[in-house]
Amino acid sequence: MNSSAIPSVFNGLLNSRWIGRSRPWAAGVVCGTCLFVWSQQLLASFGLSLPVTGALTLTIAMGITVGWSLRAWVNSQPMGKFVPALAWLAISVWTVGFPWMLTLSRAVFSRVPSSLLEVEATVFAILLVNSFVLLMVPMTALTWIALGRAFAQPQRSRDRFPVSIRLVLGCGLALGTAPVLLASWLSVEQIGHVVTCLAAVAFWFSVTQVNAESERCQSSSSGLLxxxxxxxxxxxxxxxxxxxxxxxxxxxxxxxxxxxxxxxxxxxxxxxxxxxxxxxxxxxxxxxxxxxxxxxxxxxxxxxxxxxxxxxxxxxxxxxxxxxxxxxxxxxxxxxxxxxxxxxxxxxxxxxxxxxxxxxxxxxxxxxxxxxxxxxxxxxxxxxxxxxxxxxxxxxxxxxxxxxxxxxxxxxxxxxxxxxxxxxxxxxxxxxxxxxxxxxxxxxxxxxxHRPDLTAKLLFSGQAFAAHNSGIQDELLPHIDDNRLLTVRDGRDAVWTAWKYRGSQIHLRRDGIPAGIVSTNTQACPQFPGDVVTAIAPLVVHPRPDRVLVVGLGSTAAVSTCL
Missing domain, CATH: 1.20.1250 (Growth Hormone; Chain: A;)
Structure with missing residues (x-):
């Protein structure tokens, strides 16, 4: 075979209809997987609190805004037509260096004085700056990739949808299925390595085609509503x-x-x-x-x-x-x-x-x-x-x-x-x-x-699960007694946990040691077991319990509880 025929065959393969139709889907899948890898590492390091998720949301929106607003200026530069190809290289390099940058940001965040972290607005501002540094550049690159061929086209009044719908749909499918299909077999770092390889391949494809593609301005001569x-x-x-x-x-x-x-x-x-x-x-x-x-x-x-x-x-x-x-x-x-x-x-x-x-x-x-x-x-x-x-x-x-x-x-x-x-x-x-x-x-x-407490008890309680599988009616499941963890809070000097017990009590524990009991139904259960002891002891010791009932139990416990 003539050596000059190899590039022609390769160009024919790149310009084939099947490759042209599947390219937006593949680009969307890679973009969605990149977004999953970056955000998952960020959330795993800083948590799912409101300042973290709010800063991440605003950073994604600002990255898309900056990329979309600068497309005309970037395209007017001498190397503007190579920007979509360089964007693939940028996200490839960024994915490799993201764990190192995340470690550096955690080290910087740990040196912030604790007095500043007591104000939620200050914490949000620090996390917003941190998210901007970590995700602004890759989100701008993803926006330029999403523009595709429309990136090099001048802004036209008839240019309705510069972003490929197939690319956006592929990005959404990747975000929804990446935790199920990938995280079950691979770690987030391994997924990042796969994405890096795919982005490098996409960069090579883009550079190969950048001079071969003809710029076509899609006209909507039928009119705009x-x-x-x-x-x-x-x-x-x-x-x-x-x-x-x-x-x-x-x-x-x-x-x-x-x-x-x-x-x-x-x-x-x-x-x-x-x-x-x-x-x-x-x-x-x-x-x-x-x-x-x-x-x-x-x-x-x-x-x-x-x-x-x-x-x-x-x-x-x-x-x-x-x-x-x-x-x-x-x-x-x-x-x-x-x-x-x-x-x-x-x-x-x-x-x-x-x-x-x-x-x-x-x-x-x-x-x-x-x-x-x-x-x-x-x-x-x-x-x-x-x-x-x-x-x-x-x-x-x-x-x-x-x-x-x-x-x-x-x-x-x-x-x-x-x-x-x-x-x-x-x-x-x-x-x-x-x-x-x-x-x-x-x-x-x-x-x-809207009963989130009932939903948590029926769906995530082992006793309710076993009772439902044994044939107990659904109407009786809320009345099953359980002992489960409600919440965990980090205090200044200890870790506090709240446990639901016997359907009407909440046990507070400090570092696993019981620190108090709160009753959600005082008619069925008192606020504290000591109240029951101080009420039952006179009834048991006194020769005339009726006199005790007349005078009073001397406790906040209900009579029905003691009897």
Whole structure:
């Protein structure tokens, strides 16, 4: 074979239809796995507290924002066309050096004075700077990789979706399945080594093709629907809907986390479902874009606010059904990886509709009066991240939070319907429909179905598991006595643990030594065993117990408890 035929065969293989269609999927899988490796090492080192997760969320959003905003400037540089290829090399090198940088950051964090760590705002600021240093550069590189061919194209008014939907979907699938498929057989460091090799291969492919690819500007000559182009007047609608959608994400996560074991990997399944939902939301908007219909259902803000209003309330109403379904899974599935995969799939599906809402919001395009193009996904990502951090910081209770978010989403829907000029003659019909949606969203709030304590007892108690498998009815399972760990707190001089005992007592232990007992039902059990002793002793010793009852037990224990 002629040696000159080898490059032609290789170029033909690279330009084949199968390679072209699978390339976005492969790039998305590598990007999602990289994000899993980095965030897992960061969370394993600093924990899952609010400052850590909030700093990580804002860093991811800011990395995407910086990468998207700088694409035009970077592309105008002399070596701009090689930036996507160099981005693969950057994440490959970053994955190799990330454990060393993480060790250095832990050493720096350990030297911070303890007086500064007593203020939560200071801790959040330090962790935010730490996350920026560790993840800002790789997140910017991942954003440039996600842009793909659109990175080298000039910004055009008809350029609807510069990010490949298949790449976003592949990233979401990798985030959701990496803990199940990879962490069961490989460690996080080994996964990082595999990702490094794949990124190096992708860098070689990109450099090989960078001169062979022809830049094609995709034109949308069929026209762009006015419902997808928003001006400065409508931009505040988008910001409010994005902020509200981000606020609902922690709410739904809290509802679904009560059914999942606290291994730490369930957050990746939920985040993977969110990313997959974003991809499907973009695909939905792209499908609607091909149609010339400008009906009300194509309005992105209305669809997002409807999902925000209905989905958390629907999950609240379905919590008893989900509890029975998980009990059936515990009794029927004997393989632990399969059981974990099914439960993580539930977490993935829980955030999928909210991802669709975010994808719909990202499909808009904003223009100012001077026709200066501003990319909407930048603002949407920042508003969603701000909503997540604010809701987790100002969390009152689940009922009040759901009441606030549902009422805000319904108000946004009603006002949006009222402001649409083409529906002036049909405002009464749409307002009556919005009231019906309000009733649907607020009805589950009156149902006391959110019982995380009951869920923890039935799903993660060995006694309840054995009783359910032995044939005891589900209605009797909450009354089974158990002794289980409730929580662990690190004090200044000891480790405090709380244990649930006999269904009505909470035992407090200091470094494993009993330090006190609190009763949750004083009629069935006193606050402290000493109260029972001081009440029973006179009844046993005194020759006339009735006199003791007349005078008084001399204790806070109930008479029914002593008798």
């Amino acid at each position: 006015d419902v997808f182009i928003i001006n400065r007047q409508h931009f505040r609608w988008l910001a409010c809907a994005s902020l509200l959608t981000g606020a609902v994400i922690p709410l739904v996560s809290r509802q679904i986390l009560q059914f999942l074991p606290g291994s730490g990997f369930e957050f990746y399944s939920m985040f993977g479902g969110l990313v997959c939902g974003v991809a499907c939301g973009l695909a939905w908007s792209e499908a609607l874009l091909r149609k010339k219909d400008q009906s009300l259902r194509h309005d992105t803000i209305l669809s997002a606010s409807f999902i925000v209003a209905v989905w958390p309330a629907a999950l609240l109403a379905l919590e008893p059904l989900l509890l029975r379904w998980n009990l059936a899974l515990n009794a029927s599935l004997e393989t632990v990886p399969l059981l974990m995969a099914v439960r993580w799939l539930m977490g993935c599906l829980a955030l999928f509709p909210l991802g669709v809402a975010v994808g719909r919001l990202c499909s808009c395009r904003f223009r100012s009066k001077q026709e200066a193009e501003i990319v909407v996904p930048v603002a949407v990502m920042l508003c969603v991240a701000a909503g997540i951090v604010l809701m987790r910081s100002l969390w009152p209770s689940l009922g009040l939070t759901m009441l606030f978010t549902t009422a805000a989403a319904i108000t946004l829907t009603v006002v949006r319907l009222w402001k649409i000029e083409k529906l002036v003659l049909r405002r009464i019909d749409w307002i009556s429909g919005a009231i019906a949606v309000a009733l649907i969203g607020l009805l589950p709030l009156t149902i006391h179905s």
